[in-house]
Amino acid sequence: MRLEITRRTDLATRAFLHLADQGERTKSSALAEAVGTSPGFLSQAMTPLVAAGWVRSDPGPTGGYTALADPTTVSVLDVIEAVEGPTDTGRCVLEDRPCAGGAVCALHRPWSSARAQLLEELGSTPLASLLTAGR
Numbered sequence: 251m252r253l254e255i256t257r258r259t260d261l262a263t264r265a266f267l268h269l270a271d272q273g274e275r276t277k278s279s280a281l282a283e284a285v286g287t288s289p290g291f292l293s294q295a296m297t298p299l300v301a302a303g304w305v306r307s308d309p310g311p312t313g314g315y316t317a318l319a320d321p322t323t324v325s326v327l328d329v330i331e332a333v334e335g336p337t338d339t340g341r342c343v344l345e346d347r348p349c350a351g352g353a354v355c356a357l358h359r360p361w362s363s364a365r366a367q368l369l370e371e372l373g374s375t376p377l378a379s380l381l382t383a384g385r
Contacts, residue, residue, distance in 0.1 A: 259333040261287055261295040266305060266329065267381055269317035277314040298332040321381065327372035337369060 264285045269276055276284075282292040296315060299305040304319035331337055339362075342349045349358060 255330060256334065258291075258295045259330055261285055261292065262299055262333050263326070263329050263377065263380070265292060265296060265315070266299055266317060266324075267321065267377060269305060269315055270319075270321045270377070271381060273317075275308065275314040275316040281315055295333070299329070302328075302332045304332075321377035324377050325373050326375045326377060326380070327369060329377065330372065339365060339369070 265281055268281060268284050278289045278292060282289045285292065287295075296305060296307065300307045302319075304317065304324055306316045306318050308314055308316070327337070341347070342355065342358075349355075
């Protein structure tokens, strides 16, 4: 697990929060402007949210994006994993491979513990809490 998120995850999070805060369909161009990106990159960031069923995408000149999910029911970790893919807790901290059973590195135990705490925090933090954090 990387201890970072991509710009795509940040955009998806900010766009979902904007839609939830607005409470109505928002045109792609207006949403892209609100989160500071291009409509093309916004589309890439929104695809996982649409696939998860949290956002609806209506095509066409009168279309746009609408939040379907309540941001109190979606966690920060949910969005990260929707965009980045599932969190692999069994990866070695030193190399891009699974941790070997008996031959773990010296950092295995503290790294695993820290990773578990981070995932617990992200999983227990609803997106709605980010709406009030920025105000």
